[in-house]
Amino acid sequence: MTAASEPRWDAPLAEVAAYWRERPFWKELDIRLEALAPGYARLALHRNGWSVGGVRNSVNGGVLAMLAESAAQLSLRTVLEPGGRVERTQDLGISYASSAVAARTVVEARVRRVGRTALVAVEISDGDDGHLNCAARVSCLLARGEGVS
Amino acid sequence: MALPPLEPWRRGFDGQPLHRLLGIRADEIGEGYVQFLVAPPAGSVERTVSTLAITTAVDLAVVMATGTTVDHRRESMNGTAEINLTYAREPGEEAVVRATVQHRGPALAVVEVRVTDAAGAAIAFGRGTYSIRRGAER
Numbered sequence: 001m002t003a004a005s006e007p008r009w010d011a012p013l014a015e016v017a018a019y020w021r022e023r024p025f026w027k028e029l030d031i032r033l034e035a036l037a038p039g040y041a042r043l044a045l046h047r048n049g050w051s052v053g054g055v056r057n058s059v060n061g062g063v064l065a066m067l068a069e070s071a072a073q074l075s076l077r078t079v080l081e082p083g084g085r086v087e088r089t090q091d092l093g094i095s096y097a098s099s100a101v102a103a104r105t106v107v108e109a110r111v112r113r114v115g116r117t118a119l120v121a122v123e124i125s126d127g128d129d130g131h132l133n134c135a136a137r138v139s140c141l142l143a144r145g146e147g148v149s
Numbered sequence: 150m151a152l153p154p155l156e157p158w159r160r161g162f163d164g165q166p167l168h169r170l171l172g173i174r175a176d177e178i179g180e181g182y183v184q185f186l187v188a189p190p191a192g193s194v195e196r197t198v199s200t201l202a203i204t205t206a207v208d209l210a211v212v213m214a215t216g217t218t219v220d221h222r223r224e225s226m227n228g229t230a231e232i233n234l235t236y237a238r239e240p241g242e243e244a245v246v247r248a249t250v251q252h253r254g255p256a257l258a259v260v261e262v263r264v265t266d267a268a269g270a271a272i273a274f275g276r277g278t279y280s281i282r283r284g285a286e287r
Contacts, residue, residue, distance in 0.1 A: 024193075025201065028170055050167050054228065060167070061229040062208030066201045089200045093233045 039111035041075035058099035071109035072120035072138035083145025094136040181250040198240040210248035211277030227280035
């Protein structure tokens, strides 16, 4: 595992993506960070032998939920005030609309509210034709930065 | 449904690469319920359980608990419809994930999930719904 510290979200995307790519979950499941912007994160899961296990040879629903949570936390890092951090996930709700069977599954997270509790909307879709696989809502507790009341 | 023998079920589950990666181990299974143990995986630098691992374990538990109520000669598993999970506090060194089928209709199972520490104190509360189809699995 890499000992490098996490780059700021606004560092060059290649640098941020390379950091996350070395995390065990990300490496084994072939999860790639594709985009980061204020209040937004996009990941892609490239299907491999680790991530399947759902019905009809689809990506495991637990893996999809975990991806939604990961993308939500990443999108929140782009809106944190200096010294702030994502404390933990507080609530996660996910509705499965269709089986995720594409070679590339896309996960997009958009921050909807920032406060002590932050709210993120996440959509997971088929990387080939864009149809919706899952819609999720993730709320996280944020720790404020120093010097901010 | 005939329940799997406990030890082979545990070995089969624990041997799955995804489960090893996330530190999810099989503990108990019975008609309408399943229980997993979640801890940082061997070799991990983490000292506490990741909520990402718990999220995955909750879905697996909903699926497997439902599976114990399905008659595979005339029904088939059709996928998770929805999962809701609320954390009461941060997980510690180990989490126990127990899923219990509360309602079993012809097309849907409603499953309650409790996530606790080893002493039984609540970490999270969950609910899942799982879709079931008529007809044997193809």
